[in-house]
Amino acid sequence: MLRQVLILSSQREYAQTMRNGLLKLDAKMLVNVETDGVRAMQLATQQYDLILLDAALDMMDGLQLLQFIKNQSPATKFVVVSESSEEGARAVAYQNGADFFIERPRTPESYDVALQALQGLFKTGTITGPLPKDVGTPPVSLIDILQMHCLSGDSILLMVKGSQQSGDIFIFRGEVFHAQYPGRGGENAFREMVRWDNGRVRIKTIKLTQAPPRTIDVPYRQLLGAADKPEDMTPQVEQQGGDLFVVASETTPTTASLAVINEAPPRDQPAPPPSRIFFPDPELSPRGNTALPQMNSHWRVTLTGELLEGSQVAEPDRCAFITTFIYRKMADVAVALEVDYFNELTLLGPHLQQVLVADNLGVRHGVFDAPWTNETMRAQYVKWCCEQSL
Amino acid sequence: MNKAFEKIALIEGIIAAAFVADGGKLLGWCANSVISPDNLAYIAETCRAVLSASRAEQRAAQTGVVAFGNKTLIFRESEPGLFMAYLDSPVDDGVVTWLFGQVTPLLAEEGVKLD
Numbered sequence: 432m433l434r435q436v437l438i439l440s441s442q443r444e445y446a447q448t449m450r451n452g453l454l455k456l457d458a459k460m461l462v463n464v465e466t467d468g469v470r471a472m473q474l475a476t477q478q479y480d481l482i483l484l485d486a487a488l489d490m491m492d493g494l495q496l497l498q499f500i501k502n503q504s505p506a507t508k509f510v511v512v513s514e515s516s517e518e519g520a521r522a523v524a525y526q527n528g529a530d531f532f533i534e535r536p537r538t539p540e541s542y543d544v545a546l547q548a549l550q551g552l553f554k555t556g557t558i559t560g561p562l563p564k565d566v567g568t569p570p571v572s573l574i575d576i577l578q579m580h581c582l583s584g585d586s587i588l589l590m591v592k593g594s595q596q597s598g599d600i601f602i603f604r605g606e607v608f609h610a611q612y613p614g615r616g617g618e619n620a621f622r623e624m625v626r627w628d629n630g631r632v633r634i635k636t637i638k639l640t641q642a643p644p645r646t647i648d649v650p651y652r653q654l655l656g657a658a659d660k661p662e663d664m665t666p667q668v669e670q671q672g673g674d675l676f677v678v679a680s681e682t683t684p685t686t687a688s689l690a691v692i693n694e695a696p697p698r699d700q701p702a703p704p705p706s707r708i709f710f711p712d713p714e715l716s717p718r719g720n721t722a723l724p725q726m727n728s729h730w731r732v733t734l735t736g737e738l739l740e741g742s743q744v745a746e747p748d749r750c751a752f753i754t755t756f757i758y759r760k761m762a763d764v765a766v767a768l769e770v771d772y773f774n775e776l777t778l779l780g781p782h783l784q785q786v787l788v789a790d791n792l793g794v795r796h797g798v799f800d801a802p803w804t805n806e807t808m809r810a811q812y813v814k815w816c817c818e819q820s821l
Numbered sequence: 822m823n824k825a826f827e828k829i830a831l832i833e834g835i836i837a838a839a840f841v842a843d844g845g846k847l848l849g850w851c852a853n854s855v856i857s858p859d860n861l862a863y864i865a866e867t868c869r870a871v872l873s874a875s876r877a878e879q880r881a882a883q884t885g886v887v888a889f890g891n892k893t894l895i896f897r898e899s900e901p902g903l904f905m906a907y908l909d910s911p912v913d914d915g916v917v918t919w920l921f922g923q924v925t926p927l928l929a930e931e932g933v934k935l936d
Contacts, residue, residue: 461859582877584870586845605873652877753878760871761887767860767867768907770889778875780882785875798880806914 441489581651593627601643617646719818729797788816822849841865
C-alpha cells in the first residue's frame with residue numbers, strides 16, 4: 432500500500448500535477464514535494480514508501496543523490512523520472528539503484544499511465560507480504576537503523592534478513608518491545624540478530640498500529656550499547672589436530688553513531704559529570720559587534736552532522752548528533768508545511784532553554800540556563816549567530 | 822474537542838492548530854488553509870520526537886517555537902498529548918504566552934489540561 436510519497440523534482444508544475452494525481456488515487460496518502468536536492472539529503476527519507484526522483488535536478492545529479500538516499504532508506508522504492516526514455520538513461524538509473532524508470536509525463540494521458548505504473552509497483556505486495564528471498568536492497572547497519580527509529584519514537588516492525596536466517600524486531604514508541612527468529616525470542620534473540628553478518632543485514636519496515644507483546648524491558652540505549660560490545664574479548668582457543676591455536680575475537684565495526692550510543696547513559700540513570708571542552712575553530716575569528724550572551728554552551732555543526740566549533744561542549748559527538756537530528760526533523764516539518772526550512776527553533780524547558788539557528792550551510796545550537804535567561808539574551812545569541820555567518 | 826477548535830480557529834493569526842493524544846491520535850484540529858489533518862498529525866508526531874530526543878539528552882523541554890520565515894509553529898507537550906498551532910506571523914515570548922492564555926481555557930473546557 433502506498434502511504435507516504437516524496438516527489439523530488441526541480442520542475443514545480445510537474446511535481447504539483449503528479450502530487451494531485453497521487454492524491455486522487457488515495458486522498459489519505461501523504462505526498463510531499465521537495466525541489467532542492469541538498470535539502471532532500473537532510474530529510475528522514477526512510478518514512479517514504481516511494482520517492483519519485485528526477486534524474487537531473489537543479490545543481491545536482493539526481494542519480495548520485497539516489498545512491499546516497501538509497502543507502503539510508505533500504506525499504507523505500509525509488510522511481511527515476513527522466514526527460515528521455517533513451518535506453519542508456521534507463522540503464523544508468525537501474526545501475527544506480529532505481530526500482531523503476533519512467534519518462535517524465537507531459538500530457539494528461541501520460542500522467543494516467545505513469546500513475547497506473549506506480550500503483551502496479553505497489554500491488555506486487557513487497558511491503559505487506561512475506562519477506563522475499565532476495566529483497567533487492569543493499570545491506571545496511573542494523574544498529575544504525577534501530578537507533579534512528581528508537582530516537583524518532585517510531586512504532587514499526589523491522590523484518591531483518593541475514594545471509595543465513597531471518598527474523599523480526601518490534602519497536603513501539605521508540606522502545607524495542609520484542610525480537611524473534613526461528614528457535615529464539617526476546618532479548619537473547621535481539622542480541623543475536625544485531626550480530627548477524629557483522630550487523631550488515633537487509634531490512635524491510637512495516638508500521639505498527641498496535642502495541643506488540645513485550646518481552647524486552649531494557650531501555651533501547653542500554654540495549655543497543657550492550658549489543659555493540661563484543662560478548663567476550665578474550666581470545667578464543669581452538670584445538671586443531673592436537674595443536675592449540677589462538678584466534679582473535681571478531682569485533683563488530685563501530686560507526687560514529689555507535690560511538691554516540693556507547694557514550695549515552697541509560698535514560699533512567701543520571702548522566703556522569705560532563706567533561707567540558709573548548710575548541711574554537713582557529714581559522715575563525717569573531718565577527719560583528721554583538722557580544723555572545725551568558726550561556727551554558729554552544730556549538731555549530733554542518734548539515735552533514737560535522738561538529739565545527741563550540742564552547743563548553745560536553746560529549747561533542749552527541750551534541751552534533753542531536754543537533755543534526757533536530758534539524759532533520761524540522762526539515763520534515765518544513766516539507767509537510769510546504770515552507771522553506773526553519774530559521775530559528777527555541778525549545779523551552781524548566782531548567783534549560785535551547786536555541787537553534789539554521790541556514791543552508793549549517794546549524795548553531797545554544798543552551799541557556801533557564802532561570803538566568805530572558806528573551807533578550809536569546810535574541811542576542813541569534814544576532815551573534817547571524818553576524819558570525821553559519 | 823470540535824467546539825474548542827472552532828473557537829481556536831478564530832484566534833487571530835492562526836493558520837492551523839491540532840491536538841494529538843499520547844498514542845498519536847488526532848483528537849481535534851482546525852485549519853484555515855489546505856493543510857490536511859494527516860499532515861497535522863504527522864507534524865505533531867515529529868515535534869514530539871524532537872522533544873523526546875531532547876529529553877533523552879537531559880535537556881527536557883515542553884514548549885517549542887519554530888520560525889519558518891514569517892510563519893511560526895508553536896507546540897507544547899503535556900501529559901494528555903501535544904498541542905500545536907501554526908501562525909502567520911513571527912512571535913515573541915509575549916505572543917506565546919498570549920496564545921496559550923487563549924487556548925488553555927478552551928481545551929480545559931474539553932477536559933484537556935495543557936500545563
